[in-house]
Amino acid sequence: MTTDIFFQIVTPAEALARLFEHLPGIPRSQHIGLDAALGRVTAAPINSPEDSPAFARSAMDGYAVRAADTFGASESLPAFLTVDGEVPMGAAAERPLHPATAQLIHTGGMLPPRADAVVMVEYTQPVDETSVEVLRPAAPGQHVIQAGEDLAAGDVLLPAGHQLRAQDLGVLAALGITEIDATVRPVVGVLSSGDEIVPAGSQPAPGQVRDVNATTLAALARQAGAEVRDFGVAPDVRSELERRTREALDTCDLVVISAGSSVSTRDMTAHVIGSVGKPGVLAHGIAVKPGKPTIVALADGKPVFGLPGNPVSAMVVFGLVVEPTIRRLLGAAPGDDPPRRRARLARSLASQTGRIDFVPAALHQRDGEWWATPVLGPSNLIATLVRASGLIRIPLDAGGLPEGAWVDVEPF
Amino acid sequence: MTTDIFFQIVTPAEALARLFEHLPGIPRSQHIGLDAALGRVTAAPINSPEDSPAFARSAMDGYAVRAADTFGASESLPAFLTVDGEVPMGAAAERPLHPATAQLIHTGGMLPPRADAVVMVEYTQPVDETSVEVLRPAAPGQHVIQAGEDLAAGDVLLPAGHQLRAQDLGVLAALGITEIDATVRPVVGVLSSGDEIVPAGSQPAPGQVRDVNATTLAALARQAGAEVRDFGVAPDVRSELERRTREALDTCDLVVISAGSSVSTRDMTAHVIGSVGKPGVLAHGIAVKPGKPTIVALADGKPVFGLPGNPVSAMVVFGLVVEPTIRRLLGAAPGDDPPRRRARLARSLASQTGRIDFVPAALHQRDGEWWATPVLGPSNLIATLVRASGLIRIPLDAGGLPEGAWVDVEPF
Numbered sequence: 105m106t107t108d109i110f111f112q113i114v115t116p117a118e119a120l121a122r123l124f125e126h127l128p129g130i131p132r133s134q135h136i137g138l139d140a141a142l143g144r145v146t147a148a149p150i151n152s153p154e155d156s157p158a159f160a161r162s163a164m165d166g167y168a169v170r171a172a173d174t175f176g177a178s179e180s181l182p183a184f185l186t187v188d189g190e191v192p193m194g195a196a197a198e199r200p201l202h203p204a205t206a207q208l209i210h211t212g213g214m215l216p217p218r219a220d221a222v223v224m225v226e227y228t229q230p231v232d233e234t235s236v237e238v239l240r241p242a243a244p245g246q247h248v249i250q251a252g253e254d255l256a257a258g259d260v261l262l263p264a265g266h267q268l269r270a271q272d273l274g275v276l277a278a279l280g281i282t283e284i285d286a287t288v289r290p291v292v293g294v295l296s297s298g299d300e301i302v303p304a305g306s307q308p309a310p311g312q313v314r315d316v317n318a319t320t321l322a323a324l325a326r327q328a329g330a331e332v333r334d335f336g337v338a339p340d341v342r343s344e345l346e347r348r349t350r351e352a353l354d355t356c357d358l359v360v361i362s363a364g365s366s367v368s369t370r371d372m373t374a375h376v377i378g379s380v381g382k383p384g385v386l387a388h389g390i391a392v393k394p395g396k397p398t399i400v401a402l403a404d405g406k407p408v409f410g411l412p413g414n415p416v417s418a419m420v421v422f423g424l425v426v427e428p429t430i431r432r433l434l435g436a437a438p439g440d441d442p443p444r445r446r447a448r449l450a451r452s453l454a455s456q457t458g459r460i461d462f463v464p465a466a467l468h469q470r471d472g473e474w475w476a477t478p479v480l481g482p483s484n485l486i487a488t489l490v491r492a493s494g495l496i497r498i499p500l501d502a503g504g505l506p507e508g509a510w511v512d513v514e515p516f
Numbered sequence: 517m518t519t520d521i522f523f524q525i526v527t528p529a530e531a532l533a534r535l536f537e538h539l540p541g542i543p544r545s546q547h548i549g550l551d552a553a554l555g556r557v558t559a560a561p562i563n564s565p566e567d568s569p570a571f572a573r574s575a576m577d578g579y580a581v582r583a584a585d586t587f588g589a590s591e592s593l594p595a596f597l598t599v600d601g602e603v604p605m606g607a608a609a610e611r612p613l614h615p616a617t618a619q620l621i622h623t624g625g626m627l628p629p630r631a632d633a634v635v636m637v638e639y640t641q642p643v644d645e646t647s648v649e650v651l652r653p654a655a656p657g658q659h660v661i662q663a664g665e666d667l668a669a670g671d672v673l674l675p676a677g678h679q680l681r682a683q684d685l686g687v688l689a690a691l692g693i694t695e696i697d698a699t700v701r702p703v704v705g706v707l708s709s710g711d712e713i714v715p716a717g718s719q720p721a722p723g724q725v726r727d728v729n730a731t732t733l734a735a736l737a738r739q740a741g742a743e744v745r746d747f748g749v750a751p752d753v754r755s756e757l758e759r760r761t762r763e764a765l766d767t768c769d770l771v772v773i774s775a776g777s778s779v780s781t782r783d784m785t786a787h788v789i790g791s792v793g794k795p796g797v798l799a800h801g802i803a804v805k806p807g808k809p810t811i812v813a814l815a816d817g818k819p820v821f822g823l824p825g826n827p828v829s830a831m832v833v834f835g836l837v838v839e840p841t842i843r844r845l846l847g848a849a850p851g852d853d854p855p856r857r858r859a860r861l862a863r864s865l866a867s868q869t870g871r872i873d874f875v876p877a878a879l880h881q882r883d884g885e886w887w888a889t890p891v892l893g894p895s896n897l898i899a900t901l902v903r904a905s906g907l908i909r910i911p912l913d914a915g916g917l918p919e920g921a922w923v924d925v926e927p928f
Binding site: 138142156157158159161163165192193194195196197210211212213214249253254255261262269270271272273274275276277278279280282298299300301304305307308309310311312313314315316317318319320321323324326327339340364367368369413415419440442443444445446467482484485486487489490515516 | 550554568569570571573575577604605606607608609622623624625626661665666667673674681682683684685686687688689690691692694710711712713716717719720721722723724725726727728729730731732733735736738739751752776779780781825827831852854855856857858879894896897898899901902927928
């Protein structure tokens with residue numbers, strides 16, 4: 105009943121470092137339309153194909169002028185200019201600006217030839233239908249966005265490995281880029297194991313429970329940008345677990361196995377993971393609670409993870425090692441740590457140095473402050489999953505924390 | 517050249533309050549499968565259909581015992597128990613536990629009849645093949661998850677208005693729930709206006725620019741859980757803008773119009789929004805920079821928003837008023853404020869009391885601290901959109917902020 109693979113506990117970062125040194129640097133890419141590009145990752149830098157704006161534009165509503173005609177203008181001694189019509193919106197401003205004249209211009213309007221500045225309407229005073237007084241001098245270039253000032257043709261717009269946000273798509277559209285090269289989504293195979301586990305769609309017999317992890321891990325993998333294939337539940341028979349693992353490796357880029365809850369199943373999973381490809385197990389055991397019995401392995405170039413069967417543990421470990429690996433396969437620049445919510449601890453928490461502790465917690469506001477109430481109890485209750493809205497992260501060597509202490513809470 | 521709708525500036529919260537009092541409380545719902553449910557919103561509370569676990573389970577690897585047989589046990593005076601086999605995983609534990617015996621049990625195994633506690637394997641010592649010494653007393657119920665302890669049949673699992681996360685799907689699967697009632701995604705119509713704007717796919721003539729906002733706002737609306745229909749770019753002709761707005765209202769639940777950049781276009785947009793349905797404009801002008809010229813309206817039960825044409829402004833206002841309205845139409849409980857990143861300001865910032873300021877910023881780490889560098893320059897540059905990774909939020913009455921000050925940065 106003891107494991108015969110020696111546990112040498114490493115940090116999640118060390119486990120990932122061992123894995124990543126074997127992974128290829130450059131992922132495959134594919135051509136996709138902008139409408140399918142939200143959240144996808146650029147396979148190559150994208151450069152601006154043109155100057156933006158393509159013409160000098162007004163940044164304000166006002167009058168296009170020659171700056172020299174306004175020099176010395178003041179409230180007491182305004183510059184007097186003849187209004188020579190209006191710059192059309194959405195058409196070329198073709199009529200040149202004559203000396204001592206002004207043309208009415210709107211924000212975004214094209215600067216007429218020989219105009220070099222815009223005077224805001226607030227600093228002018230109409231005299232009659234065809235003339236205006238300017239009350240402040242305009243410097244050359246004032247309130248003008250020069251051609252190419254925003255972006256010049258050839259400027260790097262987005263680097264490779266950038267995950268596309270809503271505004272990136274808007275900017276690409278504005279530059280006439282309607283298709284891009286994105287990296288191909290990795291395919292993640294999800295396999296559960298354990299004699300006591302039956303698939304979600306079936307009716308458990310006495311002694312059996314339905315699978316939680318296949319559904320949860322599939323959803324997390326999709327959120328991380330992967331495609332998912334479900335390989336069902338393997339019984340605690342080594343040949344069968346090995347057959348399904350090989351089947352998953354045949355068609356997927358990464359395989360996640362969530363082990364049954366008994367030690368013998370976990371041992372068997374470790375053996376299978378170690379035997380389906382080279383070099384095999386890279387780390388067995390990470391310095392995280394929950395999540396210690398995690399296995400990180402490589403089978404002939406493909407990452408294989410053995411996650412704990414406990415659903416909270418499986419989620420924590422997914423975030424620490426599987427998601428960063430999916431990002432790596434996607435060619436995405438390493439993600440920043442997620443924004444965390446600062447909250448106060450509603451009860452004291454024990455911890456242990458030498459490992460990172462994650463404690464599921466319910467978050468609520470009281471007197472304008474966020475409070476985190478640990479959701480405790482046996483670690484394999486599924487109610488924990490729905491009651492918790494955050495994970496309190498207790499750093500490696502924090503020791504315990506008193507009630508009222510400020511903690512970092514990650515979204516959960 | 518001045519607007520003739522009187523600007524009475526209100527806070528975003530006040531604008532939403534005026535709008536929400538007109539909106540129906542209960543959205544439409546539809547039956548969907550779990551595989552399509554990630555991010556969707558529950559239309560009704562979901563109750564647990566069964567007790568979970570369905571049988572008493574062991575929470576540890578060890579021995580199922582009768583607690584009474586271990587009372588008084590210690591290292592010096594262990595309780596001696598006969599090992600009567602092993603509880604099978606994934607099958608009913610049918611063999612009752614006889615007095616002074618123990619059955620080997622794995623985590624998740626079903627407790628045999630008449631057993632009432634589990635002793636962890638760490639606190640036992642094998643004597644021979646068929647007997648074991650227990651070194652600590654077990655309390656009744658120790659390391660046992662009782663039937664229904666996790667969830668009892670009828671317990672509320674998830675409330676109505678809950679946005680489904682990965683773990684929620686896992687729990688539903690575990691309880692045999694493979695279909696749910698979700699609220700119907702609202703359909704958001706996106707319409708741009710302005711003589712100088714051409715759709716993203718076309719080649720602008722001199723004086724014209726391609727539309728940024730239709731693409732950006734569509735992506736944001738999808739992220740918020742809506743479906744999107746694109747109604748193109750309307751020229752600055754009132755009848756045409758009105759025709760397209762009515763067309764959008766016919767087939768959508770909410771319409772977002774991003775105005776062209778000139779004042780006359782904005783005025784026209786306000787007139788059109790005020791005339792396409794009752795009661796019309798509810799708020800014109802919000803106390804936010806950028807985003808002040810925002811219009812919030814209701815046309816015969818459907819929200820209509822007039823957003824500023826500037827892409828950064830349009831995004832800020834979308835987050836403040838359109839996204840909460842989409843969540844409301846989705847029947848989603850009001851979202852918590854997003855987690856923000858605390859960062860230090862890389863240069864001082866001026867602000868004005870009486871409004872909320874949002875300043876686009878690039879985030880980077882230096883000496884273990886996050887720093888936010890404001891991305892300044894003319895407000896209608898599109899490069900700002902790609903260079904910024906956050907929005908510094910300066911509260912209503914903060915005044916200016918010095919370099920090095922700690923600020924809250926929202927994801928952007």
